[in-house]
Amino acid sequence: MAKTQIAMKVNGKAVDALVEPRTLLIHFLREQLNLTGPHIGCDTSHCGACTVDLDGKSVKSCTLFAVQASGGDIRTIEGMAAADGTLHALQEGFREMHGLQCGFCTPGMIVRAWRLLQENPSPSEEEIRFGISGNLCRCTGYQNIVKAIQYAAAKLNGTAFQEAAE
Amino acid sequence: MPVIPGSFAYHRPDSLTQAVALLADLGEEARPLAGGHSLIPMMKLRLATPEHLVDLAGIVDLKGIRTDGSDIVIGAMTTQHELVGSDLVAAKVPILRETSLLIADPQVRYVGTLGGNVANGDPGNDMPAVMLCLGASYDVTGKSGERRIAAREFYQGAYFTALEPGEILTAVRIPVPAAGHGYAYEKLKRKIGDYATAAAAVVLTVSGDTIATCSIGLTNLAETPLWAEEAAKILVGSAPDAATVKKAVAAAEAITAPASDGRGPAHYRTKMAGVMLARALARAQARARA
Numbered sequence: 001m002a003k004t005q006i007a008m009k010v011n012g013k014a015v016d017a018l019v020e021p022r023t024l025l026i027h028f029l030r031e032q033l034n035l036t037g038p039h040i041g042c043d044t045s046h047c048g049a050c051t052v053d054l055d056g057k058s059v060k061s062c063t064l065f066a067v068q069a070s071g072g073d074i075r076t077i078e079g080m081a082a083a084d085g086t087l088h089a090l091q092e093g094f095r096e097m098h099g100l101q102c103g104f105c106t107p108g109m110i111v112r113a114w115r116l117l118q119e120n121p122s123p124s125e126e127e128i129r130f131g132i133s134g135n136l137c138r139c140t141g142y143q144n145i146v147k148a149i150q151y152a153a154a155k156l157n158g159t160a161f162q163e164a165a166e
Numbered sequence: 167m168p169v170i171p172g173s174f175a176y177h178r179p180d181s182l183t184q185a186v187a188l189l190a191d192l193g194e195e196a197r198p199l200a201g202g203h204s205l206i207p208m209m210k211l212r213l214a215t216p217e218h219l220v221d222l223a224g225i226v227d228l229k230g231i232r233t234d235g236s237d238i239v240i241g242a243m244t245t246q247h248e249l250v251g252s253d254l255v256a257a258k259v260p261i262l263r264e265t266s267l268l269i270a271d272p273q274v275r276y277v278g279t280l281g282g283n284v285a286n287g288d289p290g291n292d293m294p295a296v297m298l299c300l301g302a303s304y305d306v307t308g309k310s311g312e313r314r315i316a317a318r319e320f321y322q323g324a325y326f327t328a329l330e331p332g333e334i335l336t337a338v339r340i341p342v343p344a345a346g347h348g349y350a351y352e353k354l355k356r357k358i359g360d361y362a363t364a365a366a367a368v369v370l371t372v373s374g375d376t377i378a379t380c381s382i383g384l385t386n387l388a389e390t391p392l393w394a395e396e397a398a399k400i401l402v403g404s405a406p407d408a409a410t411v412k413k414a415v416a417a418a419e420a421i422t423a424p425a426s427d428g429r430g431p432a433h434y435r436t437k438m439a440g441v442m443l444a445r446a447l448a449r450a451q452a453r454a455r456a
Contacts, residue, residue: 045207057247063277134270134359
C-alpha cells in the first residue's frame, strides 16, 4: 500500500514522515520517532497506557491512525519535563506520593492528568477519579495516584498540599 | 489475535459533497470514518477490512450544535466531550449530557462522535435508545440527495440500519422537550468503559402529580434499541402508584430479547431492564416541574 506523507508537531518539534495509512499513532510514535514513553498495554482501547495529548484532547494512540493526527499538535510524556530536566509538577507528585509501582501506566496517567488539570485546575478527589477512569493501574489501587495529582494541582495553583486523611 | 489493521487507502475530503462523491466512486469497500472508536478496534481484529476509509474529520459542516426552530440540531462529528461541555445541550436536552457521561471513558469521549454512535447500529451504543426516547431524526446525504429518517424507523438489526451504502449521517435533529420536563438515563454496567448490561432512558412531563407525557428507550436489550411504547402508555395519565409502575415495568420487560453473554444470562438482563426503568422513572419524576 502506498505510503502517505504526514506532518505534525510532537513535543514542540515539527515532524514529518511517510507512513502506511494503517499505521497506528502509537506505533508511529514508538517505532518511527523512538518515543517509547507511551506504552502499549491492552491494544483494545481500554487501559489508557498509550494516552497522549492531541490538540488539547487526551487520546488513546492505539485507537487512532497516525494519518488522522496529521496537522496536529501532540504531547507525550517525553514532553513533560522542562528542557533543563526539571520535572513537571505531576512527575514530581508521582515521585513524592509514590504514585507508581511498576510504572507501566504512569506515562498515560501523567499525560491524562496534565489535560485534566488544565480543564479543571482544582479538581475534587471524585473529579480526579472520574477524570482518570480511562487509565488502568494494576499496582497501586489508585490511592497514591490520586494523591500525586492533588499534589501537582496544589503546586501548580501555589497552594499548600493537604494530604487527605485515610 | 491480530492487532494491526489490514491495508487501506486513506481519504480526507474537506466537504460533504466530496465525501459523498468519494463513497459513491469507491463503492462498498469504502467506509466513512468518524471518531473511529468502534471501527478501528474492529479493523484491528480484522472483523472489518475496508479497502478505503473516508475520514469525515475535515468537514466543518458536520460540526457544531445549534437551534433550528423548536429543534436542536447536532452535527454528526460532534464528540461526546463536546456534548458534555455544551451549555445549550445542558439547558435544552440535559439527558444528552447525562448519557454522554456514561459512555466509555474520558479519552474515548474526546474522540467518539454522536453521529458514529447513532449510525453504527451497535445495540450496545447508548445514544440510539435516547434518540428513540426523544423522537429524534437523522439527516443523511447520499449520491441521490438528502433525506430525513426518524430514529424510531432507523434500526433494523444489529449493525443493520436504514442507511443505504454510500450515505452519510450528517446531523441529529432533536425536538426540544417541553420546559420543565423530567429525564433520566440509568445504565447498569460492570465497569467504566463497558456497554450496558441494561439501560433505560425516560423523558416525561407532569401536570401536578400526573404524568402528562412519557417516552421510554431501552439500550442493549435486543438486536436494536427499543422504544417501549406500551410501558409509556400505561404511565401516561396516572400519578403512578407501585402497582402502575410494576405494570409498566412488566410491559417494558416483555419487549426485551437480550443475549446471554458475559454481562449475564438473558433473564437477568431483562430484570435489570425493569430495575433501570423504575429508577429512571423515579428520577425523571423527581426532576420534572409542573
